[in-house]
Amino acid sequence: MFLTVASKSLLNRKGSVAMTLMAISVAIFVLLGIEHVRQQARDSFASTVSGVDLIVGAKTGSLNLLLYSVFRIGSPTDNIRWETYEQVVADPAVAWAIPISLGDSHEGYRVVGTTSAYFDHFSYGKKRRLEFTSGAPFEGTFDAVLGSEVAKTLGYKIDSEIVLAHGLATTSFSLHDNKPFTVVGILAPTGTPVDQTIHVPLQGIDAMHSDWPQGPANLAIKSGAEPGATPAKPESITAFMLGLKSKMSIFGVQRQINDLKEEPLMAILPGVALAELWQMVGLFEDVLRLISALVLLAAVLGLGAVLLSSVRERNQEIHLLRILGAPPYYLFLLIEMEAVLIALAGMLIGGASLYVALILVEDALFANFGLYLEADLLTLEGLSILGAVLLSAIVAAGVPSVQIYTAASRYFER
Amino acid sequence: MTIELHGVAFSYANDATKSLLNIDHWSVAKGERVLVHGPSGSGKSTLLNVMGGLLTCSVGEVTLLGERLDRMNARQRDQFRANHVGYVFQRFNLVPYLNAIENIELASTFAAGKQRSSVREEATNLLHSLNVIPSDWSKPTSHLSMGQQQRVAIARALINTPEILIADEPTSSLDAENRDNFLRLLLGLVDEKNTTLVFVSHDLAIAQYFTRVQALSEFNKEHC
Numbered sequence: 001m002f003l004t005v006a007s008k009s010l011l012n013r014k015g016s017v018a019m020t021l022m023a024i025s026v027a028i029f030v031l032l033g034i035e036h037v038r039q040q041a042r043d044s045f046a047s048t049v050s051g052v053d054l055i056v057g058a059k060t061g062s063l064n065l066l067l068y069s070v071f072r073i074g075s076p077t078d079n080i081r082w083e084t085y086e087q088v089v090a091d092p093a094v095a096w097a098i099p100i101s102l103g104d105s106h107e108g109y110r111v112v113g114t115t116s117a118y119f120d121h122f123s124y125g126k127k128r129r130l131e132f133t134s135g136a137p138f139e140g141t142f143d144a145v146l147g148s149e150v151a152k153t154l155g156y157k158i159d160s161e162i163v164l165a166h167g168l169a170t171t172s173f174s175l176h177d178n179k180p181f182t183v184v185g186i187l188a189p190t191g192t193p194v195d196q197t198i199h200v201p202l203q204g205i206d207a208m209h210s211d212w213p214q215g216p217a218n219l220a221i222k223s224g225a226e227p228g229a230t231p232a233k234p235e236s237i238t239a240f241m242l243g244l245k246s247k248m249s250i251f252g253v254q255r256q257i258n259d260l261k262e263e264p265l266m267a268i269l270p271g272v273a274l275a276e277l278w279q280m281v282g283l284f285e286d287v288l289r290l291i292s293a294l295v296l297l298a299a300v301l302g303l304g305a306v307l308l309s310s311v312r313e314r315n316q317e318i319h320l321l322r323i324l325g326a327p328p329y330y331l332f333l334l335i336e337m338e339a340v341l342i343a344l345a346g347m348l349i350g351g352a353s354l355y356v357a358l359i360l361v362e363d364a365l366f367a368n369f370g371l372y373l374e375a376d377l378l379t380l381e382g383l384s385i386l387g388a389v390l391l392s393a394i395v396a397a398g399v400p401s402v403q404i405y406t407a408a409s410r411y412f413e414r
Numbered sequence: 415m416t417i418e419l420h421g422v423a424f425s426y427a428n429d430a431t432k433s434l435l436n437i438d439h440w441s442v443a444k445g446e447r448v449l450v451h452g453p454s455g456s457g458k459s460t461l462l463n464v465m466g467g468l469l470t471c472s473v474g475e476v477t478l479l480g481e482r483l484d485r486m487n488a489r490q491r492d493q494f495r496a497n498h499v500g501y502v503f504q505r506f507n508l509v510p511y512l513n514a515i516e517n518i519e520l521a522s523t524f525a526a527g528k529q530r531s532s533v534r535e536e537a538t539n540l541l542h543s544l545n546v547i548p549s550d551w552s553k554p555t556s557h558l559s560m561g562q563q564q565r566v567a568i569a570r571a572l573i574n575t576p577e578i579l580i581a582d583e584p585t586s587s588l589d590a591e592n593r594d595n596f597l598r599l600l601l602g603l604v605d606e607k608n609t610t611l612v613f614v615s616h617d618l619a620i621a622q623y624f625t626r627v628q629a630l631s632e633f634n635k636e637h638c
Contacts, residue, residue: 001523004516005509012511316506322468323503325496325524327489409488412468413427 002330006337009317013310020299020306021342021349024393027299028350029357031292031385036358038285039381044125045278048192049241049270051123052098053250056080056088056257057239059264066273069100069239071193072110076102079236084263091256093249094242096121101205102238104164109150111164111198113205113237119145121243124192134158135185141203145185149195156183162198164208179208206234242267296392303342304396307335311404318408328408332401339397343390351386415477416578416610417442417465422474424457424464434460435471440633444577447604447611451618452630458614461630462580465612466499467491479577496524500571500609502600504583507567510556514541514566517555518573525574533573540569544599561592568600572607579604581613585620597623 010017049055049070057065058078067073089097098121101113112118119137123129135158138145146156156162161180181200189195244250250269257267318331417440424435434457442448452458463469464476467483470491476483479498483491508517518537519530541551544565555563564584571579581600585593601623604611613624621627 001516001519005512005520008511008516317509320506320509322492323466323495323501324521325492325494327492330524412463 002334002337006334006341009334010338010341016306016310017342020303021345023299023302024342024346024389025350025353027292027296028346028386028389029354030295031389032351032354032382033357034288034292035381035385036354038288039379042278042285044191045281046271046274047125048274049122049124051121051127051243052241052270053244053247054242054254054257054267055239055270055273056242056265056267059266062266062268062273063277065239065266065268066270066277068102069241070270072102072112072197076238079238080240080265081236081263082233084260084265085237085240087262088242088257088260088265089240091253093244093246093253095245096243098122098241099202099237100239100241101202101234101236104166104205104208106150106162106164106198107154109147109154109196109198111200111205113200113202113234115202118199122194122241124190124194128190130190130194131188132185133188135183138184138199138201138204140182140184141201141207142179142181143184143201143204144181145187145199146183147187147195147197147199148189150198151183151186156186158183158186164198164200166209202234202237296389299346300389300392300396303339303393304399307339307397307400308403311335311400311407314404315407318404318411322408322411326408328405331408332405335401335404336394336397339393339401340390343393347386347389415441416444416446416479417612418475418477419465420475420477422464422471422476424460424469424471435464436635437461437474437633438635442610442612444610445608446626447601447624448613449621449624449627450612450614450630451616451627454616456630457634458630459582461634462501462582462612462614465578466495466501466580468495492524493526497526497574498576498578500574500576500579502564502567502571502579502581502584504586507584508555508563508570511554513553514546514551514555514558514569517566518570521570522573537569537573540572540603541566543603544569560587561596564588564592564596565599568596568603572603572609575607575609577610579609579611581611583615584613585615585617593620 055065055069057069057076058080060077064074064077068076085097085099088094096117098114098117102110104111104113116137116139119130132145133148135145144162150156160183162183163180181204187194242253244253254267254269257265321331322328419437419440421439422435422437423433425431425433450458450461460469464471465478467476467478467486468491471484474484478494481494483494486494508514509520512520515534515537518540519533522533522537538548538551541548546562546565546569550558550562555566558566564587567584584600585596588596597620601611603609611624618627
């Protein structure tokens, strides 16, 4: 009966209740939406690289190593000699290794020299392997595999020829234009920096630089007329990723690499470094949360105001309910129940519209921004947000509830 | 005695110098139907509110059904009123956005110990005997005519089978035909349930329906 009274009383004041309900729904939409995107961004950030146990580079800060090896941001401090790489990889604990050679670019996109191990072992997200939308991994020295964004933005297809530039600027003057590469594969979108990367074989990088700085003397390599002339071993690489046979050996191998006498190297655990990096982005998260909290505050204050103005129109009900023997707290609870009902309806509307919105934009977001959103809203965080909304609605309804309580207690005393 | 007032004095806090009620002794026996009349502002409604425990007197004893209302706390008075006293007013007897059945059920929720199913059955019986047609039962009461609303109000007031029914000018908004119809139905039910009725009105034309007719000034000595 109590519920009937509360809900019919709300339905009786459709106009003002509908407006408040909309405000609450929008607030819930924003709150859940921001929390959801934040959560997903964090997840997708943390899953930029997965399945890699250690990342190894020249001694530097762990964030710097992570940034240049995974995010292709910043510059490596030093290279690793190929012999050292081979020595580390020879460790029986190592299952696989992906060497990475950085330093060239194409139209502002970074070029990564690597081996086919990259396509076999590199994974992101929940252990998702790289997939090809067209073509296949590189085989020849001057083959290139493009990330999805590179191919899309620059309009490259299989068999397009591209010329790499030394350095990173879009207008580099030192073009390797005597050594064009041929696109042999295009990767599917991953939502990671892989999308913005051009992958070429290590040999390609070396061959490209083989005329450097002597001048265009070794053109033979380009024509491929003398395949034997292609350097079998590169001199050095920038960094490498390791997969170990057993997770148990991660710290042992990490220590060995850090203590290596031959060359000052460091090995980092990508998960740990990613978490460190995310902490630095954390301020942005807090600002987003603050904004959504303020949106909620505005909405519940509106709710309080609507209920407060309703108290003045409810003299008849106060009179009647008191006559029937309803104690003043019944009226207090009635107002609170109305607030709770509005909040619950708002959750339903806000949550449902967010769900629909997520489903609608899911594909577009993934395809265009590589941002992968899952439409599961009933996470622990989502539920605690809903709890907070309910609580704040109850608190905001406190003022009108106390007012109607006082009015009901003194009603007959005039 | 069903209702007994002894040495009751009452004045509103905002006008403490004027004592609106000053009753040495007044009582109503079980089954009596009393019509109290008097000009407006003479304290009739205040008397009814004191009898229902809605107002508490500064001095005096108010005894209903042998229980001292003036000794109860607010919660006990609310509970007592819900169980033993029914009210019908001139207007605003019903929650406008609830229908007739819901209004009656709402009244029953504050009284102790009744099954919801038996309430519904009793509500329909009451509405039948008050000539409210079933198609009007589920309309919001704001859509009913004044005469219909007042009849639903009787059902609402009697659903908890109170020993005492207090009526405050319930016929003042009705025309003569509706008024007589209303009174016949009300008194029929009051007779049937042997309810004690205290009815306040300024309209002496209805005096024939009552066993006792008293002017408020007969037992209320106003002091200024």
